Amino acid sequence: MLAKAIHSLSRIGDELYLEPQEDGLALRSVNSSRSAYACFLFSPLFFSRYTIPLGHAFRCKMAIKCVQAVFRSLSSLEKTVEKCHIELDGETSRLTFTLHCKHGLLKTHNLSFQDSESLQAVFDKESCANMLRAQPRLLVDTVLHFPPSLEEVSVSVSGERVWFRNHVDDEAEQSKAMLTELCLSSDEFDHFAVGAQTSITFCLKELRGLLVFAESTGLPVSMYFDEPGSPVVLSVTDSVLEVNFVLATLSDDSNLCNHNNNTKRARSPPPPDDFMTDDIDSYLIAMETSELAGPSDALAPRSPSSNHTLTTQPSAAMRSLERGEEEEEDTEDTERPPNKKFRSLFFGSVCPSDSQLTNQTIKSQEVLASDSEDDTQASLP
């Protein structure tokens, strides 16, 4: 199962963040544009033996391809591996995977890792207005109808039904576009709780990663979401494992622009600014990253404003990641005191509109974010 988790994470991002915690081993990954985050939390019960060094919290990250290579062939793993021993050696900076296989074969992989910041997306499943839970088979079959090349999928819910359709780029040739729509009724789901009619659009590729994992384990997948622009949380849980995939969603009526707007820097929290009180009614995911002795800043700081095309493309939705103040009205639980962290926020700008089912309309959008970003940019060391 560990191998499947790693393969699943590899679909999200290029790096695997490993953090042994008291409540289990957390494996996380985030994609380059920070629009998708996944976390696999294996409780200590999953392991036959789980010991973590007391006190000193440890985090590391490594290229996910390397770890994948250790668990390369899933089918042969199941047949041949009897025991897997994972050991972290701080002095030599090596993470050792020892696989005890059939016929006495011992495979030892010593992988080097980098110290990293803690990667944690803060989100609150409970406060989401809508929640669906289904057997993975249902979702897999649904997704099967869409071509593998499809980037984004739109999910619309009403009181009784769910629609899945492919999201067509405005820029794409209308004549060549093929729209596929699939409708599922509420009784196909294990749990169907819809607060309000909404429609969200998110990236399918990352979802597939989760579905592959869920299907192989047979565990039901839960989907928590709110309005467009606010992230969708897909979750698979059982007694020894908790998996959360957090994907950003498109705001209403625009194209997807993936911007890598991650600006990670040290020190002081950004000063309060006004943008939160503007008409953004979208939910925010706060990505908390606290800086440790992390020489490896894998994601280079980039000025968000340079990536904004919003001002020039009125129809483009912007999903940007930036530093900002923690929204007071958010109910997320934060794990560390605010004055030690800086965070990158993850949100979509949304026009306060109720036209939530039209994905095609072109509207001009208020560029709410860029101003504030400029502010925060300027004020930071």
Add this chain to the structure above:
Amino acid sequence: MPLSTQSQTGGDNYVLVASLDNVRNLSNILKAITFKDHAIFNATPNGLKVTVEDSKCLQANAFIQAEIFQEFTIREDSVGFQVNLTVLLDCLTIFGGSTVPGVATALRMCYNGYGYPLTLFLEEGGVVTVCKINTQEPEEPIDFEFCSTNVTNKVILQSESLKEAFSELDMTSEVLQITMSPSQPYFRLSTFGNSGNAHYDYPKDSDMMELFQCTKTQTNRYKMSLLKPSTKALALSCKVSVRTDCRGFLSLQYLVRNDDGQICFVEYYCCPDEEVEED
């Protein structure tokens, strides 16, 4: 066999004639040593030996005994020539590579001696193809001077387990390190790649281990690029013998069973990488 008369080759002048009912018994083995264009063929009354070399550091030999052939006639003690192996293989597989049960391509290979081309007659389902491949002066294969008396460590393994290890080997590593020792770790393959190192340990009492004779602890490194072609031979084989001698030269011998269940051998000799660390 419908290929009884060949007037084109000047019938009586051949020095070597070899026939096979199923050409795959030859082509499959040759595929296992095809990493360079040219191969040195040496036929003796015992059979056929095909040698391919790379940069004077690696040598692969395939042995197909005379008994494998339905007909194997040789008029001299030793017949040698060099041909382009890629071209030869293309000809041998000219009817396509796929196996349809019951249908086999038959081969008759004739060689008239020095200066003459190698003539191949291939037949399948009544269709005959004649190929003539130009031969060249055979080079002398390197003698790695690997003799049994100098062998310090020898291990015979079932290919299954090695296949798995080789398929997972970290290719970013420039070398493959082989450690053989009478004590722990008995037989270890190690790679040192970008992400770290990996070790594959085979204990001496594993059921995959058929023979374990190690007298001295030896660690040798071999260039990964040189050993990579040997994986083709490994894939075909059912058993492998790994031997190292006192100089650190590596000998890999693969026991291959062909379609008809007959046994052929493929051998790889590799010289160690410059810096040899001794345990």
